[in-house]
C-alpha cells in the first residue's frame with residue numbers, strides 16, 4: 536500500500552533523516568508493475584539502503600524491493616544455478632548457499648543489503664566479485680513496466696561498477712539474480728592475507744566454503760562498524776587507480792605505501808590509506824566522522840544529516856586531491 540511523507544531514516548544504514556513523498560514495498564513483479572503505474576516520479580528503488588546517502592528529501596516515490604525466494608533452477612555435473620529474488624537479504628543468500636555446501640559466495644559474506652542491489656555495483660570483498668559467479672538478472676523497466684533479462688556481458692561489470700550505475704542508472708528495478716555456484720571442486724580464494732591468517736588462527740588447513748565464510752565474518756565483525764550501532768554505508772570512496780607518474784610521486788614521499796598492480800599497468804592505491812595520510816582517521820566533525828579503525832568509512836555519531844556527511848566527504852576528497860593530486864570518486868550513491 537502506498538503511504539505518504541514517510542521517514543526514510545529506518546531505511547538507510549547511515550541513519551540520516553529524509554522524507555519520501557510516497558513510499559511502498561513490493562513483494563512480486565506484478566505488484567511492482569501496478570506500483571509503477573501509480574507512482575509519482577521520480578521513482579527510487581531501494582533495497583537495504585546500505586549504499587545510499589540521502590542529502591535531501593525524495594520528491595517522488597520510493598519503491599522498496601521485498602521480492603523474495605531462493606531456488607535451484609538448473610543442475611550441472613559440478614555446479615548449480617541459483618535464482619534469488621531481488622528483495623532477499625544478500626547475507627541470507629550467502630548463508631543459504633554455505634548451508635547447502637555450495638561454493639562461490641563465501642568471500643562475500645556479511646555484505647549488507649539486498650540481492651537486487653548486488654549487481655548495481657558488482658559487490659566485492661576479500662578478492663572476490665559478484666561478476667565471477669553471475670549468470671544473469673531480470674529487471675523491470677521503471678518507465679514502462681517491461682521485464683527484461685540481462686546477461687553478464689550486458690551488465691558491463693567493472694570495479695564497483697555496472698551498466699546500472701552508468702548508462703542505465705535509475706531506470707530499472709532488478710527483480711531476480713541468477714548465480715552459478717559450485718557443488719564440488721570449489722575454486723576457493725584465500726589469497727587475501729587477512730583471510731589466510733584468520734583460517735590459520737582457526738586451525739584450518741583445508742578450508743570449505745563454510746570455513747572461509749566464517750573467517751570473513753569474523754574479520755568483518757572486527758574491522759567494520761555495525762550499522763545497527765554506528766550509522767555508516769561502508770566504504771565511502773572507491774580505491775583510485777593511478778598512473779606510474781603519480782605512483783612514483785607517492786613512493787618518493789612515503790616508505791612502502793600499500794598498492795596493487797593492475798593488469799593494465801596502472802596502480803590501485805587504497806583510498807583508506809590516502810585518507811589516513813591526510814590525518815582524517817578517527818577525526819570527528821560535528822555529528823559525523825571518519826571511523827577510527829578504517830578511514831574509508833564515514834560514520835554517523837548520532838543525529839547527522841546527509842548534507843553534513845557529504846560535506847565531510849567533500850573535505851576529505853579535497854585534502855586527498857591537494858596532497859596527492861588524486862581525485863577520489865564516491866562508491867556510495869549520493870542522492
Ligand SMILES: Cc1cc2nc3c(=O)[nH]c(=O)nc-3n(C[C@H](O)[C@H](O)[C@H](O)COP(=O)(O)OP(=O)(O)OC[C@H]3O[C@@H](n4cnc5c(N)ncnc54)[C@H](O)[C@@H]3O)c2cc1C
Nearest residue numbers: 582583584585586648649651652658659660708709768769
Ligand atoms: C558496513 C558496510 C559494509 C559494506 N561492505 C561492502 C563490501 O565489502 N563490498 C561492497 O561491494 N559493498 C559493501 N557495502 C555497500 C553495500 O552493502 C552494497 O553496495 C550493497 O549491495 C547495497 O545493497 P542495498 O540493498 O543496501 O542497496 P541500496 O543502498 O538500497 O541501493 C544502492 C543503489 O542501488 C540501487 N538499487 C537498490 N536495489 C535495486 C534494485 N533491486 N534494482 C535496481 N537498483 C537497485 C539504489 O537505487 C541505489 O542507487 C557495505 C556497506 C556497509 C554499510
